[in-house]
Every structure is written in structure tokens, then in C-alpha cells.
Amino acid sequence: MKHVRVAARCASADTDIRCASSPACVPRAVSLSSLTASPSLPPASMAPLMPKWHLLVLLGLLDSCKTQLVPRSTFAIGSPGRAVTHFSSPGIENTTTLLLSNDNTTLYVGARDSVLSLDVSEPGVMKLRSKVDWSPTAQEVNLCTTKGKNKMDCHNFVRVLQSLNSTHLYACGTFAFSPKCSYMNVETFSDSSVRAQDGQGRCPFDPFHRNTAVTADGELYVGTVENFLGNKPAISRFLSRRGRTDLKLDGSPGWLTDPTFVGSSFIPSEGKVYFFFTETSKEYNFVNDYTVSRVAQVCVNDEGGKLVLQKHWTTFAKAELRCQAGKDLPLNIIQDIFTLPPAEGTPADDTLLYGVFSSQWPMVSGQSAVCRFKLGDIKEVFAGSYYKLNQQDSSRWETPQPSAKIANPGECGMHAAADDKLNFVRSNFLTQRSVTPVGKGPVLVSPDQLYSRIAALRTQAANGRNFTVLFLLTESGFLHKVVLLGKGPHIIEEIQVFQQPQSVKNILLSISKGVVFVASSEGMVQVPVSSCSSYSNCAECVLARDPFCGWDPDRASCVELSTILHGA
Incomplete structure (x- = not known):
């Protein structure tokens, strides 16, 4: 492990960072001439005489800054500054129910009329391995529409996806307003693995019921809910064991x-x-x-x-x-x-x-x-x-x-x-x-902002302090990354993850993989929890107040903190 020391100033000839207890934080990288050097640090002119710091920055020293609930950085879809991985495929819609395998290599997705198995074994990878088709028959769809339901809602929307053991999943879907469930063998994941049974009480009838x-x-x-009208709610246990x-x-x-x-x-x-x-x-x-x-x-x-x-x-x-x-x-x-x-x-x-x-x-x-x-x-x-x-x-x-x-x-x-x-x-x-x-x-x-979904993790910054980071999905289609500081929350960045507001969506955080999976009707998005390389200089790296990131002068770049601490 590299020795880590934290300082509040970037060793740079043209930038300076300060965060006093009374003034608000400087919102962006600024020129040296526009700032007064912090009296507790050597002046910029001494920078060439100072030993190289293994790590300058971080969050803890900026904790006393006043925070504004405005995203410091915004990344639109396709922005080169924040790489995200998208998955979509013709005929695959409403990919909104998520389950990550125990070994973190496979993401199972409940979609409309299907259950997917996606390869997520490598960072930035999201490839379709296999697909189980699970659609109502034409007769079942017709029966659904005769009951007054819109034909678009008479598909099978998979709304329950749970791991039972190392070999089997349990899936349930709305199935044209007549819920069905099935055990699915993950080792022989194919259409033949579907053995449908009554899903009443285990899954909603209506795809819009949570x-x-x-x-x-x-x-x-x-x-x-246990019935077609949706007015009989229940909390239940099924698949009870031990008699x-x-x-x-x-x-x-x-x-x-x-x-x-x-x-x-x-x-x-x-x-x-x-x-x-x-x-x-x-x-x-x-x-x-x-x-x-x-x-x-x-x-x-x-x-x-x-x-x-x-x-x-x-x-x-x-x-x-x-x-x-x-x-x-x-x-x-x-x-x-x-x-x-x-x-x-x-x-x-x-x-x-x-x-x-x-x-x-x-x-x-x-x-x-x-x-x-x-x-x-x-x-x-x-x-x-x-x-x-x-x-x-x-x-x-x-x-x-x-x-x-x-x-x-x-x-x-x-x-x-x-x-x-x-x-x-x-x-x-x-x-x-x-x-x-x-x-x-x-x-x-x-x-x-109307937030609709949340995930959270705890991480350790370079100064050894623990911070909580929230990932919040907005109704307008952005993922907000928020760090909770002593003086309040700070939105590090917002990343656009879908184009249009989605009525049904979901997020799943994988700490071991360091990614957030975002699901919607438009498809799947894999977002790394951090993208330190998007901060182009020391000032940006510091002011982002991202506990995952630190400035490494040896490389003259903002890098993942885990990379620094573990010498990777």
C-alpha cells in the first residue's frame, strides 16, 4: 500500500484550492491570482521546493464548506466525460425487475414476456447470454381484453425475480392479468425451464401496481394484491418449508x-x-x-x-x-x-x-x-x-x-x-x-427534484473517514450521486440515464462490482459508481468532493482511491 498524505492544495502552478470555515467553497477550478493563499499552507511559489505528495485532496478537508443542492457536474446521454454502458435489443421491453447472481457475473432481468440472462462479468460489459420467452397465448390475451383491459397491458410483465438456491430462480409475472409463477433452472436457462403455476397473491395482476x-x-x-380488481392487499409467505x-x-x-x-x-x-x-x-x-x-x-x-x-x-x-x-x-x-x-x-x-x-x-x-x-x-x-x-x-x-x-x-x-x-x-x-x-x-x-428510487453505500475516503454516498433516480431521467457531508448533502454529479420519464423503473447497486444498474422501459444502463478520470485537473478533482477519487501527482491525474490505496 502506498503511504497516503492528504493536503488541501493542488501542487500546480496555476491552480489553488481553498476552503475556509466561513466563506463558501469556490465552485469551480479558479486561477491562482483570483484567490488568497490559505495561511496554513505554503505559498504557491514554494511548490517547486516541496516534496511530491503521494496524494493531495480530499473530501474531509472540504467538509466544512457550505453545500448547494445543485449538481456540480451534469452528463447528458452519450457524453464522453462519463462512460456508461447501455443494453437494449429489438423486441425486449420493460426491463424493470433485477437480480444479480451470487458470483456477480450474471444479471437476471424480468422484462415484458421474457426473463433475460445478461453477462456482466467484466466492467463495462452487458451482453445477452440467454433469453427465456414467457408470453401469454393469443387466447389469454383476448380473455384479458374482454375484461376491459388495454391490450398493451395484457402481456406478461415479470415483477418477481428471486434466488431460491444456487440452481433455481423463482419468477412471477402479471400474465395478462392472471398472474403466473415458475421455478427456473439457471444451469439450463431456456424456454423449456418454464413450469408455470398459479401466481395469485404472489404478483400483482396489473403491471402498474407496485x-x-x-x-x-x-x-x-x-x-x-390478491385479486383482479386490485382492492385486496396482502402480506404473505409462500413456498413455506419444514412442513x-x-x-x-x-x-x-x-x-x-x-x-x-x-x-x-x-x-x-x-x-x-x-x-x-x-x-x-x-x-x-x-x-x-x-x-x-x-x-x-x-x-x-x-x-x-x-x-x-x-x-x-x-x-x-x-x-x-x-x-x-x-x-x-x-x-x-x-x-x-x-x-x-x-x-x-x-x-x-x-x-x-x-x-x-x-x-x-x-x-x-x-x-x-x-x-x-x-x-x-x-x-x-x-x-x-x-x-x-x-x-x-x-x-x-x-x-x-x-x-x-x-x-x-x-x-x-x-x-x-x-x-x-x-x-x-x-x-x-x-x-x-x-x-x-x-x-x-x-x-x-x-x-x-422528484426522486423515485434510492441506493446507498458507505466508503472510506483518503483521510480514513467514512462517508455515505446516495444514488438517487429522478423522475426526469437522471441519476444523482450525492455525498452526505457534515454540513449537509452535496450532489457530486448527475447522469442522464434515459430520455423520457418512465412510469416503471428500478435501480440495483452492486458494491462488489462498483456499479449501479438502472432499469426502465427503454432498456438497461450500467453506471460506474465513480469516474475520476472525468476530472481533468487537480482543482476539479478536489472540488468534486468525491470520496472515491484522489489526485495523484505522480501520474498527474485524478484516480480511483482504491487504485491509490492498493497500489494497483
Whole structure:
């Protein structure tokens, strides 16, 4: 490993970088004559007498700068300054469901009427290996249209793609408003691998309905709708193993109210699957049709009750996720969620969940925010007090006396509890407290960008400090790369990834490959998490405040930090 020293000035005859605690950062590379040299550093005239620094720069020394929520660099599609890899092929559309193989060499893509296997083994490579055709018959399409559906929506849009083991995937599609699922052998990935079965409850009927799915120990946990009309939501477990029965929510009112599912996450240390969605609130009566964001949980060891809640969840509980800045109107509609595991050596409770939120209120309809939640805080709320659902009037929630509590809703192992306890958790599943974000407010608020998808990673800069980098997909078709600094967020760059706004899209971050995959109806895009070579000089390299990059005077270029640190 090369020895690394960090300095705040570029060893250059015509540029200087400064970042004082009071003035705002200089937004671009500037000439030496227009700046006053920092008193803590040697003047530029001494530069020829100074020893060569192995690394000059970085982010940590610019952390005290005031940040502006404006992208510092913008790259349009086809821009030579930011190389991205595109994949599209005639006849392949709606490439929006993504799954990366365990060895990171194959990207499986759920598309319209097909499942694709793409070779992504090398950087900048995205080639079609094989394609499984999975289309409804003409008769099935005709039946779909006779039910009043648009023919364009009567294809099979693959919306679930999960790995069950080292040899098989599990795929589900809308299949002309009659969902179907199939096991697919990845070793013999071909049309003959499709063995369709009923997918009701595992996949939406409508391709425009959002859903979520995740596997845990080979079992499938899904949040979707169970019927053609789309008005019967469900959180369910399928493919149950070890002789257990499949489970779903009890049919009682109040469990779910017109939800839109946006994500799910299996936390092995908790033995729980968490679901994230919006729904119409019933606990607030000051406004009609008030939408709230929720986190719900179920335990993977749940087996359902013996008599009460038989074949239904005994561990379901839900809480409000509140993303709000001070006394501003809450941003109450969650758009997407990303689970960031804790840093090595830290407890699982430090797991962070980054969510993108927007608002139902017209006066802030163009605003987005990112809020960060901590797993430990979510657990604390679920361990607290609960409302009681009025069984006669499902729109009323009551605050029971503490003495009435005879069971702990959401506690794993409830399936073995007595009937009176199961009846208690059957009507006490909404927490009284909301889950509030770390820092009591958003980490980012954008007044003019609607963000729809998010991914996050943690990386170490040259000064040894850890930084969180967010990748945010905008409704207008750009990917924003944002670093969270001590003084606030800084948008390092924006990269255009598709031409037109997309109603259905997705992103997938591969940390091991150092790329973000962006999926849309227009095709697939592979974007490297960094492109340090696009910074042409030391000034640009420093002011970008990109924790992946550093200036190497030996090479007179801005290079990947991993290259510097590992001497590659």
C-alpha cells in the first residue's frame, strides 16, 4: 500500500484550492491570482521546493464548506466525460425487475414476456447470454381484453425475480392479468425451464401496481394484491418449508388500507422481514384520505395460530414512518427504501434504512426528501404501546389502558400463545408512536427534484473517514450521486440515464462490482459508481468532493482511491 498524505492544495502552478470555515467553497477550478493563499499552507511559489505528495485532496478537508443542492457536474446521454454502458435489443421491453447472481457475473432481468440472462462479468460489459420467452397465448390475451383491459397491458410483465438456491430462480409475472409463477433452472436457462403455476397473491395482476418480494431461507415473502380488481392487499409467505403452512394476513378490517408497497428487507439477526408501504391512515381524523408511510414486520418463524389466526400471521405489527423537517408539512409518501448494513464490528441495531419521500400536499408537490432510519429505533417503537382497533367501527382506533396489555404484539413466537393473547394481537397491531428519522429530520430535501428510487453505500475516503454516498433516480431521467457531508448533502454529479420519464423503473447497486444498474422501459444502463478520470485537473478533482477519487501527482491525474490505496 502506498503511504497516503492528504493536503488541501493542488501542487500546480496555476491552480489553488481553498476552503475556509466561513466563506463558501469556490465552485469551480479558479486561477491562482483570483484567490488568497490559505495561511496554513505554503505559498504557491514554494511548490517547486516541496516534496511530491503521494496524494493531495480530499473530501474531509472540504467538509466544512457550505453545500448547494445543485449538481456540480451534469452528463447528458452519450457524453464522453462519463462512460456508461447501455443494453437494449429489438423486441425486449420493460426491463424493470433485477437480480444479480451470487458470483456477480450474471444479471437476471424480468422484462415484458421474457426473463433475460445478461453477462456482466467484466466492467463495462452487458451482453445477452440467454433469453427465456414467457408470453401469454393469443387466447389469454383476448380473455384479458374482454375484461376491459388495454391490450398493451395484457402481456406478461415479470415483477418477481428471486434466488431460491444456487440452481433455481423463482419468477412471477402479471400474465395478462392472471398472474403466473415458475421455478427456473439457471444451469439450463431456456424456454423449456418454464413450469408455470398459479401466481395469485404472489404478483400483482396489473403491471402498474407496485409490489415487493424477498426470500428468506428459501421462502418467499411478498406484499401485493390478491385479486383482479386490485382492492385486496396482502402480506404473505409462500413456498413455506419444514412442513409449515403458507401464511397471509387475517381478513379483519384495518390490517391494510389501500397500501402501495415499495420495498421489503430480511434482517437475519432479527429473524424478521420488514415491509415498507404507504396506506390511507385511520388513526388521524383531522383530514380525510390522509396518507401515511408505514413499516410493518413479521417473524420468519411464525407458523400461524392453532385456532385463532389459523394460517394467518400472529406476529404482524405496523408503525408510521415519519419524515418531516421541523414544523414543515410531513413528506408522507414513501417512494423507495434501501437497507444499508451496519459498519463492520458494529451491532445490527445500527443498520440504516434510507427512504425517499414525497408529499400529498399540493403546495409542496414538487419536493422530495431522504430520511434515514435506524433499525434500533424501529425495534424500540415496535416494543412500545399499541392502539386497539374498534372491531365494530374499523375506522376508529382507541388508546387502551396499560393494564389491558396481555401480550406483546410483534413478538416472535406468538403462534404458540393462548387464544386470548392471539385475540389481543389480532386487534392491537398499530403502534402508538411513530418511527422518527436519525437526527430528527431529513438528510436531504430537494425543492425541485422528484426522486423515485434510492441506493446507498458507505466508503472510506483518503483521510480514513467514512462517508455515505446516495444514488438517487429522478423522475426526469437522471441519476444523482450525492455525498452526505457534515454540513449537509452535496450532489457530486448527475447522469442522464434515459430520455423520457418512465412510469416503471428500478435501480440495483452492486458494491462488489462498483456499479449501479438502472432499469426502465427503454432498456438497461450500467453506471460506474465513480469516474475520476472525468476530472481533468487537480482543482476539479478536489472540488468534486468525491470520496472515491484522489489526485495523484505522480501520474498527474485524478484516480480511483482504491487504485491509490492498493497500489494497483
